[in-house]
Amino acid sequence: MNEGLKEKLEKAFPHAAITSMRDTDYVVTADKESVLSLLAYVKDAGFDHLTLISCVDWIDEGEFELVYILSPYMKDNEQISGNEKINLILKTRIARGNPAFQTVTHIFENAEPYERELHELFGVHFEGHKRLIPLFLERAYDIPPFRKDFDTRRYVKEVFDNIPAIQDIKA
Amino acid sequence: MRELELYFGPQHLGMVGNFSITLKAEGDRVLKATANPGYLHRGFEKLMEYRTWIQNFPLVCRINVVEPDHVEMAYAMAVEKLAGIEVPERAQYVRSIYLELARVGSHLFGLWAYANMLGFDTVAQWAMYHRDLVLDLFEELTGGRVYHIYIWPGGVRRDFPKGFKDKIVTTLHSIGGCVPDYDAAFFNNAIFHKRASGIGKIDQRRARELGATGQVLRATGMKYDVRKVAPYAAYDKVEWNVPVRSDGDAYSRIWVVRDEMIESVHMIFKLLDCMPEGEVFNKPPNPFKWKIPRGEAYARCESSRGEFGAYVVSNGEDKPYRVHFRTPSYPHGLIILEKLLENANIADVGNTMISLYVVAPEIDR
Amino acid sequence: MAMPSILGPFKTLRFLFEKPKTLRYPFERKEPALRYRGFHLNDWEKCTGCGNCADICPNQAIEMVEIPDMEAQPGQKNERPRLDYGRCCFCGLCVDICPPGSLRLSRDYFHIHFDTKTFTFIPKDEKTEKEKFLPPDKYSILQASLAHRKQDYEGFASDLDFSLFEPERITMPELGAEERKMSFVEQVLGYDKESARKEAARCLECKLCEEACPAHLKISDYVRAIYEDKPADSLKTIFKDNPIPAICGRICMKHCETACSLSIRGEPIAIRWLKRYVADSILDYKTALELSPAQPSGKKVAIIGAGPSGLALAYFLTLQGHHAVVFDAFPGGGGMVRIGPPAYRLPLESIDKDVNHMASLGVEFNFNTRVGSDISFEDIMKKYDAVYLAIGTSQSRSTKVKNADKCMLALDFLRKSKLESGVVVGKKIVVIGGGNVAMDVARTGLRLQKMQYPDEPTEIKTVCLENGDEMPASEDEIRESKEEGIAFNPAWGPKEVRLDDGGNIAGLLCMKVKSVFDGQGRFSPSFYEDQELFLEADTIIEAIGQAPDFSFIPQNLMSTLEFTPRRKVKVDENGQTTITRVFAGGDIVNINLDAVTAIADAKVAAEGIGKIFSKKTSG
Known part of the structure; x- marks a missing residue:
């Protein structure tokens, strides 16, 4: 990150902790109130490519961590400025009990399927999302399946162990 | 006129892969399209949380059937970043050559899919045959034809076998020799031009807003390629160009694909020429005891479809705590496709989708 | 980009007259690549049954099964891997983790059968299953299955440079031969924390060592604790079975290391030195062990x-x-x-x-x-x-040859030099014996010579009945003795101790050994009486065994x-x-x-x- 942006961010968002991780990855941890304005801010500052929205279930801490990964598109069709190689990893934590957050689809249009996916797999509700309907799964589960307390092994045992072996069907 | 709901896929001639689109149509005009993924949702990212760092390699390659190699690369790079593993220089070259071979193989597969869907069966058969020649190279190098499981944290799994350099050159020459035939039969075919130009047109502003990468973006004129903007492996060691077009339609995209293949072949030749001797594998720790310190990493590479990324979180354990793959087909197939199909002709649905190069398993994961 | 043409495509019509590229299977076939990852081969003679393949398999396709008429021995379990091809994904992780390199993948991949049970099988190779592996002239692709395979068709095989384990040991710092022979300073310096952890990290936890250890120490547990930097936990585990780790960490005969699966193609885990590291790094056992005192029984x-x-x-x-x-x-x-x-x-x-x-x-x-x-x-x-x-x-045994009473006995010599410091040696020593005690005696004698005659030439020789390969002393001891400059005379037996006019030792007369054991394998040496060797000496020490x-x-x-x-x-x-x-x-x-x-x-x-x-x- 160019030093200028780092300082500007720190100034504009006193609640955001900026931890520079590796040469190309910058991690910004923000409280959830400032995430939306931060996203709009960094978008204006050049980070206009939302690469990924992810969610990590920190079950022991009772929190979900929403992760927004951004990088800049080229400003010029021909010239590389050098900023493009930066990944800005913006993180915030929300309570796990009744997980809800604001949608960012009005800032980044391509956030739409990502938020749908997280809603389906983690049960995080995104307020203001226009189409929060299932994406991948064909049925609803008691616990959203990507949460840490969903035991895949047990689920597999329960569902698939009841299917008879091929030999048994023949007999 | 009456509104119809039409199911396009997963069993449809114009559909490649297990994916479907629900169309709301009036006459032969599409009013609204809804992408309907999930046929291949295997929950890989969740399954990975149950397997050790090394055990995940046979798993991740299945995320993209057509080119498993870039998935391996993204995951391996993320693991290397997290664990702080250095990769020997020769391995960087081997990786680049291997990934470019994968790109050629994948583009030939894409060409098959596209030509096949449009009814250019001859070209489709050629592409499939030539892809097979590339797969022969993979078999020679890695022991597997489709799932190679070749890139490992710390390098690659085996060095080039004897005489492999020559084999690459011979194979690529024999494929490259057919470019004029491909051009005559397909790329410069007036029928194809008529069929593809203007289809699925997207301008650069929209492409950026919708998170496009790869050909979809490059067909609108931007020279955005992760290999160039954030070089990894040995991509900064040789000179090469990023092919672009400016129209943003299916015709431009497929031409970008064609030029990219040729550029890849040239790049492989250059990489082979300056490849250093030496080690190709820097052993990671014992797989039964390998724990990676707490942390997170995002690593990305340019797959044949666009930016392929892996976000990996470690909890300090011997297994990943969370893995999330950013796949290029995800924005392409889920939103760009939906937007481009609005007001399109029903006959152009498959055309648009395959020109976007959507691979279903990559979306579902 | 040329202008799109409507006539260009007709150029391709010429392909109508070309030979098809497709192979007409099964008459035309392509050979799989030399590294092909097909069905498994397992060399049963090399396989140790360690089970690392089963542990690493991401699909749980490998299960270790007990083989009924096979006997477990130190370094060998009576188990062999069984494959389930309904699960196997042919990734080859099992090959890359196999310590002896017995598990390989072959180049064939055909198996067609109506019975799904046949997809589970215990792989062997042509060495042990001749009837299933056929020479090329008898092999038919139409019958290809797990029971009808081609001979010499090995594909993806193990390569130590790319194995998932580390075959080489972390080097133990040691004093060089020239330095160590000048005094009784401890030769092996011991691992520091970093090296110990690195060495412990090599352990694959197959537990072959634990079965080989006479006292069945929980080796993989205490090695893991070292890797995790918990020396106190490690010590607790050791003490369950062995309360003298500082001693055993130095002089144990390490049956465990001989059994270690990594020793087959590389160096075994330095289990003994790791135990020593734990014992040495913990200053106070009692605090670390946290033992609770037992109720006195009065016995x-x-x-x-x-x-x-x-x-x-x-x-x-x-x-x-x-x-x-x-x-x-x-x-x-x-x-x-x-x-x-x-x-x-x-x-x-x-x-x-x-x-x-x-x-x-x-x-x-x-x-x-x-x-x-x-x-x-x-x-x-x-x-x-x-x-x-x-x-x-x-009690040290004596050879009882003529004038043997003039010689020193091994244990007396060792005791005096270690506990009393009053033993005087000559400039020319001959040690009789080829076991570890003889090596200890010789190397002690050498050090005493260096200390007692610092500037004078001295020499020390050993004599033993066995020839070089059969010497009972451990390889390390023999190598280190040679490094220090001790001369060996294998396959010579003592005949008599020669005395000079003053009644002092002049040397040892030896005769060539014909054989050490008799036909029944009992110790009963025989000699060529006419072939003699005279070793000049002023001190002779007998180290031929104890009673x-x-x-x-x-x-x-x-x-x-x-x-x-x-x-x-x-x-x-x-x-x-x-x-x-x-x-x-x-x-x-x-x-x-x-x-x-x-x-x-x-x-x-x-x-x-x-x-x-x-x-x-x-x-």
């Missing part, structure tokens, strides 16, 4: 001999609440270990560390007390509830003490001899003659003694 056990077996028993009994009283003729603990291994291998401080810890737990030590002269065996029998004989083999000394046991009891055919004291499954209340262990019982087996004997006896005590109190 007293006399232990004769403070060697490894006696010490171990004293510890195990103390944990049970019994009072252990140890008698030993030497001024300190360790028994044979105190005098045998020279200080460059086992310094006295390390022995005292283990012994002092035991004393702090309440074990009573009576040193400088020889049973038989200082206290009588009958007294002991009367005063104690049980007696443990851990007397070891304390136990039972003279302290009164005749009436001795006559009831039974021996095995191999001249070992006979004990039952509780470690009890044919004399009631008298137990035995160590070198007088087992044939391994090493510390860790002595500890294993003590474990048996501790349980046996405990059993007898509980029987008495309850009955």
Whole structure:
């Protein structure tokens, strides 16, 4: 990150902790109130490519961590400025009990399927999302399946162990 | 006129892969399209949380059937970043050559899919045959034809076998020799031009807003390629160009694909020429005891479809705590496709989708 | 980009007249690549049944199954991998983790069968399953299956440069030969934390070592604890089975390392040095072990001999609440270990560390007390509830050749040089013997020479009956002795000790050995009397073996003490001899003659003694 942006961010968002991780990855941890304005801010500052929205279930801490990964598109069709190689990893934590957050689809249009996916797999509700309907799964589960307390092994045992072996069907 | 709901896929001639689109149509005009993924949702990212760092390699390659190699690369790079593993220089070259071979193989597969869907069966058969020649190279190098499981944290799994350099050159020459035939039969075919130009047109502003990468973006004129903007492996060691077009339609995209293949072949030749001797594998720790310190990493590479990324979180354990793959087909197939199909002709649905190069398993994961 | 053309495509019509590219299978076939990942091959002779393949398999396609008519041995389990091809994804992780390199993938991949059970099978290769692997002329692709495969069709095989384990050991810092032979400074310097953790990280936890260890230490657990940087946990695990880690960490015969699966193609985990690292890095065992004192039982056990077996028993009994009283003729603990291994291998401080810890737990030590002269065996029998004989083999044997009485005996020599510091050697020493004790004697003699004649030329030679490959000493000892400049004369037997006019030793006359053992494999050397070798010497030391000394046991009891055919004291499954209340262990019982087996004997006896005590109190 160019030093200028780092300082500007720190100034504009006193609640955001900026931890520079590796040469190309910058991690910004923000409280959830400032995430939306931060996203709009960094978008204006050049980070206009939302690469990924992810969610990590920190079950022991009772929190979900929403992760927004951004990088800049080229400003010029021909010239590389050098900023493009930066990944800005913006993180915030929300309570796990009744997980809800604001949608960012009005800032980044391509956030739409990502938020749908997280809603389906983690049960995080995104307020203001226009189409929060299932994406991948064909049925609803008691616990959203990507949460840490969903035991895949047990689920597999329960569902698939009841299917008879091929030999048994023949007999 | 009456509104119809039409199911396009997963069993449809114009559909490649297990994916479907629900169309709301009036006459032969599409009013609204809804992408309907999930046929291949295997929950890989969740399954990975149950397997050790090394055990995940046979798993991740299945995320993209057509080119498993870039998935391996993204995951391996993320693991290397997290664990702080250095990769020997020769391995960087081997990786680049291997990934470019994968790109050629994948583009030939894409060409098959596209030509096949449009009814250019001859070209489709050629592409499939030539892809097979590339797969022969993979078999020679890695022991597997489709799932190679070749890139490992710390390098690659085996060095080039004897005489492999020559084999690459011979194979690529024999494929490259057919470019004029491909051009005559397909790329410069007036029928194809008529069929593809203007289809699925997207301008650069929209492409950026919708998170496009790869050909979809490059067909609108931007020279955005992760290999160039954030070089990894040995991509900064040789000179090469990023092919672009400016129209943003299916015709431009497929031409970008064609030029990219040729550029890849040239790049492989250059990489082979300056490849250093030496080690190709820097052993990671014992797989039964390998724990990676707490942390997170995002690593990305340019797959044949666009930016392929892996976000990996470690909890300090011997297994990943969370893995999330950013796949290029995800924005392409889920939103760009939906937007481009609005007001399109029903006959152009498959055309648009395959020109976007959507691979279903990559979306579902 | 040329202008799109409508006529261009017709150019391709010429392909109509070309030969098709497609292979007409099965008449035309493409050979799979040399690295092809197909069905498994397993060399049963090399496979150790370690199960690493089953552990790494991401699909749980491999299961280790017991093979009925196969016997488990040290370094060999009686298990072999079974594959389930309904699960296998042919990734080859199993090949890259296989320590002996027995598991490989072949280049064939055909199996068609109506019975899904045939998809589960135990792979072998053409060495052991000739009928299933056919030469190319008998092989038909139309019959290809798991029971009809091609010979010499190996594909993806293991390569040490790309294996998932590390075949090479972390180098142990050691003094060089020139430096170490000048004094008795400890030769091996020990791992620091970083190296110990790195070395521990190599362990694959297959546990072959644990089955090979006579005392069955939980090796993979304590090695893992070292890797996790928890030395106290590691020490706790060690102490469950071995209470003298500082001693064993230096001089153990390491049956475990011989069994280690990594030793087949690389170097075994340095298990012994890792144990030493734990023992040395923890200054105070007692605090680290956090032992809770046992309820005193009021029982007293006399232990004769403070060697490894006696010490171990004293510890195990103390944990049970019994009072252990140890008698030993030497001024300190360790028994044979105190005098045998020279200080460059086992310094006295390390022995005292283990012994002092035991004393702090309440074990009573009576040193400088020889049973038989200082206290009588009958007294002991009367005063104690049980007696443990851990007397070891304390008498050196002599060759009894002419003038042999002028020679020194190995144990006397070692004891004097280690405990007393009053032994004077000559400039030309000859050591008779080819075992580890002979190596200790020779290397001690060399150091004494260097200290006593710092500026004069000296020489030291050994003579032994066995030829170079058969020498009973360990390879390391022989190599290190040679490095230090000790000369070897294998396959020569002593004939007589020649004296000069003053009656002093002039040298050793040897004769060529014909054979060491007779037709039945018994020790019975024969010689070519006419082939002679004269070795000039002023000091000759005999190191040809030791024998136990039972003279302290009164005749009436001795006559009831039974021996095995191999001249070992006979004990039952509780470690009890044919004399009631008298137990035995160590070198007088087992044939391994090493510390860790002595500890294993003590474990048996501790349980046996405990059993007898509980029987008495309850009955």
